Amino acid sequence: MDNGLGLMCVHAHPDDESIATGGVLLDAAARGYRTAVVTCTGGERGEIYNMDVETTRPRLAEVRREELAEALRLLDAGDPRFLGYVDSGMMGTEGNADPASFWQAPLHEAVGRLVAQIREFRPDVLVTYDAFGGYGHPDHIQTHRVGVLAAEACAVPALYPETGPAWQVHKVYLNTLPKAGIFEMSAEMKRRGMESPFGDFATVEDVPMGTPDDRLGAVLDVSAYLQRKMAALYVHRSQLEESSFFFTMPPDVIAAVFGTEWFIRHRSDVVADGVEDDLFAGLV
Secondary structure (H helix, E strand, O other), rough: OOOOOOOOOOOOOOOOHHHHHHHHHHHHHOOEEEEEEEEEEEOOOOOOOOOOOHHHHHHHHHHHHHHHHHHHHOOOOOOOEEEEEOOOOOOOOHHHHOOEEEHOOOOOHHHHHHHHHHHHHHHHHOEEEOOOOOOOOOOHHHHHHHHHHHHOOOOOOOHHHHHHOOOOOOOOEEEEEEEHHHHHHHHHHHHHHOOOOOOOOOOOHOOOOOOOOOHEEEEEEHHHHHHHHHHHHHOHHHHOOOOHHHHHHHHHHHHHHOOEEEEEEEEEEEOOOOOEEOOOOOOO
């Protein structure tokens, strides 16, 4: 079933699509919407688990491409689409200075590459990250910059005319986490004697990432797709250590963290009041 409307999610590395937007991708596909994922880098500087490091490192991009293809199959999100940049590594590492890295990519060039993807797929809704890129990774921050600029540039015929006819994206969302939710989850994990992946905070105001609840534009319950979302995540086995919190969190905490997906409504061409529970609200 294809009802014509489309959702494109723009991510930094293979596995981000499952963690951040696996639920909305599955929900959109189940409702007959076209879905696509653009991944900006190959994830070459990621960790390596469950396989030999020495032999895997030179071909990690290939391994992660294969993992991504399988994850997207489970998410009903089509074939992988790449911008073609190299993973920049965590903030402050030597990979940040690599001329081939996404962090060093000329903005005009990177926006043009994404505009080409947008004009080819013609999504009505585009999702990328909040301004901090979720947790401050340079590739996530760059994905935000490129994503929001390309979502506007693609509608201007005079910009990047070589990439095809202009296309208007009707709604743009920024994937995020609620500050209050981060605080509550970290406190709950501390009560259970577990270490939170986000840190330990005395107050909500101390949480350095995420978004205040009053800035959230869409909150989607994706619990119906939780099992399939997590299955897509677990396909990225090269990135998942057995002691990772993805495996050690109790089921109720996993449900709370991954059974909901949160978004800032960056722009909407249709009337949008309050907190939406559907990224396609106003378009159907």
